[in-house]
Amino acid sequence: MWTSLSFYHNGDKDSRHLIRTMMWCTRFILSVAFVCIICERLLSMRVKTKILVNDIIMDYDQPPPIRLQAKAFMELIVEWPLTISVYEMFNVDLTLLVKFINVCTTYLIVIVQVLHIITK
Numbered sequence: 001m002w003t004s005l006s007f008y009h010n011g012d013k014d015s016r017h018l019i020r021t022m023m024w025c026t027r028f029i030l031s032v033a034f035v036c037i038i039c040e041r042l043l044s045m046r047v048k049t050k051i052l053v054n055d056i057i058m059d060y061d062q063p064p065p066i067r068l069q070a071k072a073f074m075e076l077i078v079e080w081p082l083t084i085s086v087y088e089m090f091n092v093d094l095t096l097l098v099k100f101i102n103v104c105t106t107y108l109i110v111i112v113q114v115l116h117i118i119t120k
Contacts, residue, residue: 029100036097039084043093046082053077 056062056070084092090099 032100033097036092036094039092040094042084043082046077050074050077 053070053074057067057074059067062070086092090096
């Protein structure tokens with residue numbers, strides 16, 4: 001962001017460095033977004049699995065051993081919450097992507113204000 005704003009401020013005509021920086025930032029943001037979306041899909045599949053296991057438990061036409069195994073699996077699903085975290089510091093899901101966008105926006109606002117103060 002700083003490079004982009006300084007490029008805009010200085011009016012340099014050599015845009016290769018700016019394009020490389022923008023491509024790097026775009027690739028980084030897309031990789032984080034991809035990981036967040038995959039983790040969110042995994043969490044939604046867990047919810048769907050829980051619903052299907054509950055259907056097996058409630059189907060009294062099933063043999064008792066199958067229902068008992070489904071009950072044991074349901075207890076496992078309930079007791080073991082699925083969270084994907086990075087070094088136990090933050091969870092990887094769509095909220096991470098929203099927080100990332102929030103930090104980038106705040107950083108952009110600060111940089112614009114600093115550039116505005118410098119140019120006066």
